[in-house]
Amino acid sequence: METKISKTDFALAAEYIRAGEAVAFHTETVYGLGANAFSDEAVKHIFSLKGRPSDNPLIVHVHRGYDIKPLIDSEPPYAKALREAFLPGPLTMVYPSTGKVSEYVSCGLNTLAIRVPSSVTAQKFLKEVDLPIAAPSANLSKHVSPVTAQHVMEDLCGKIPLILDGGACNGGIESTVLDCTGEVPKILRAGLVTREMIAKVAHGCEFYQKKEGEKPKSPGMSYKHYLPRCKTAFCESAEEAVKIYQAAEGTPYLLCESKTAKELEGFRVLDLGETGEEMAERLYALLHEGEKKATLLIAIQPTRKDGVMAGVLNRLHRAFGVNDGETK
Ligand code: TXA
Ligand code: MG
Numbered sequence: 001m002e003t004k005i006s007k008t009d010f011a012l013a014a015e016y017i018r019a020g021e022a023v024a025f026h027t028e029t030v031y032g033l034g035a036n037a038f039s040d041e042a043v044k045h046i047f048s049l050k051g052r053p054s055d056n057p058l059i060v061h062v063h064r065g066y067d068i069k070p071l072i073d074s075e076p077p078y079a080k081a082l083r084e085a086f087l088p089g090p091l092t093m094v095y096p097s098t099g100k101v102s103e104y105v106s107c108g109l110n111t112l113a114i115r116v117p118s119s120v121t122a123q124k125f126l127k128e129v130d131l132p133i134a135a136p137s138a139n140l141s142k143h144v145s146p147v148t149a150q151h152v153m154e155d156l157c158g159k160i161p162l163i164l165d166g167g168a169c170n171g172g173i174e175s176t177v178l179d180c181t182g183e184v185p186k187i188l189r190a191g192l193v194t195r196e197m198i199a200k201v202a203h204g205c206e207f208y209q210k211k212e213g214e215k216p217k218s219p220g221m222s223y224k225h226y227l228p229r230c231k232t233a234f235c236e237s238a239e240e241a242v243k244i245y246q247a248a249e250g251t252p253y254l255l256c257e258s259k260t261a262k263e264l265e266g267f268r269v270l271d272l273g274e275t276g277e278e279m280a281e282r283l284y285a286l287l288h289e290g291e292k293k294a295t296l297l298i299a300i301q302p303t304r305k306d307g308v309m310a311g312v313l314n315r316l317h318r319a320f321g322v323n324d325g326e327t328k
Contacts, residue, residue, distance in 0.1 A: 003156065005149050005163045007121075014129040016161055022046055024138040024152045026121040026166025027061075029090050029174050029192065030145040030284065031152050032135035033160070034061065034125075037101040043134050044104055049159055051141040057106045058134040059113040059175075063126035064088050068114055071132065073098050078202035079180040085201045088118035090175040090192040094217075105134045115175055121166030137174060138163075142224050144287045144319065147172055151288055172281035173311050179208060179217060188217055190311035192280060207310075226284075226319040228291035233298045234320035238263060241300045250295030255286060257302040268294075276308030283312060287319060 006012070013023045020042045022035045033049065035042035037060045047054060062068060064087070073096035082091065097112035106112055114132075117123070126133060137145040138152045146152045149165040156163075176191030178198065186208040187195055199205040210216050235241040238260050245252045245267060253268045254261075257279065261271040270286040272279040279302065290297040299320050302309070317323070 001158055001161055003153065003158060003160055003163065005153070005165050007165050009162060009164070010124050010128040013125050013162055013164055017042075017129045017131065017133065020045070022049055022160050023125075023162045023164065024146075024149075024156065024160055025125045025135075025164040026119050026149070026169065027117040027171075028119045028122075028169060029117070029171040030147055030169055031138040031149070031163070032061065032117075032122070032133075033138035033152075033156070034133040034135035037105050037132040037134040040102045040104055043102045046134060046136065047104070049156065050136060050139070052136060053141070055107045056136075057109055057113065058136050059092050059115050059177075060101060060105060060132040061115050061117060061122065061126060061135050062132050063123055063130070064116055066116075066126070066130070066132070071098060071100055071112055071114065072096065076180060076183070078185060081201050082178070082180075082185070082198065083116075086193050086197070088116040088123065090118070090171050091115070091198075092175045092177045092189075094177065094179045094181060094188065096181055101132055101134070111179075111181060113177060117175075119166055119169075121164050125164055142227050144226050144228055144291070145174065145284050147284045147288075151284075154288075168285070170281055172283060172285070173315050176311070178205075186217075190314050192277075192308055192311065194307045194310065196307065224318075224321075226287070226315050227321075228287045228297060228319060230291045230294050231296045232320050233296060234301070234317075234322050235298060236301050238300055241298045242267070244296075244298055248296045248298075251293065252296040252298060253290055253294035254298050254300060255290060256300035257304065259303065260300055270297075272302065276304060276306065276312055279304075279312045280308050283315060 092115040147169040177189035179186040
């Protein structure tokens, strides 16, 4: 099948969705691979396109005016306040489900994850189709998430009919996934809406910690993820990284924050930037660039840890096989 990239084909996208196809679309975080959440076959098609494990649930995306009440069983007052404060935007909220969408969306869980993206392209697409759209990131399972239409092409060319191109994703890492089924909201996946931001509105917010022997609340967090297709190494310090770089054959690259990059003149460096937001925006783009240019990609631990860095460090560590716990 030919894969078309378009900035404006929203009606065509809606036609494909109604016919049970999957369509990739821009969001403010990463590109999504969407299909009709009411259709078992369309949802199963997404899992098969990505090679995604069948117990890793999907997020349902809707436009800002879409009435989510039929999809969710109940909503605590703090969740309403969070919706009003942060949506549309990069916050996914997990509710008790009414089971109206395909059972394959939540992989047998009795909850449903809902997201209202702010991207103009995503909003136009969702409005045109006016259905809940189940959408994981538009990459093959385990690979780095796509932040341009070209990245989607690299993984899914010939497998899907259309990519709705909204340019580069300036959020850069996936949405915050927040469990809204309990008394206090719990972060299942850190992202651009930070714990501090949520706590201010909801009067409290915790990072979810899996208890000994408990099934993970967000199964996707326990898989290998975000892996660039080249050899990688992870270092705590620039000194350690330089030793590995100098001993390496081929074309090694260093991946680090600007502060460290400034000390590494004469080396091949991919500069993540200074602030958490900058590092979020650049991380996947640089992992895509790195896997094409580098024979060995060596990441150096950033020094910043606040705010959005919880999400950035989670993705960076997982991309480089560093185990920093499953859930953050
Ligand atoms: O920014 C994003 O969230 C992007 C764009 C495309 O919207 N989507 C995305 O989807 O990152 P995906 O499939 O790559 O990640 C979905 C995450 C997984 O960690 C999954 O386990 C979690 O959301 N999730 C989905 N439904 C859930 C549920 N009912 N309960 C708990 N976690 C859920
Ligand atoms: Mg993903």
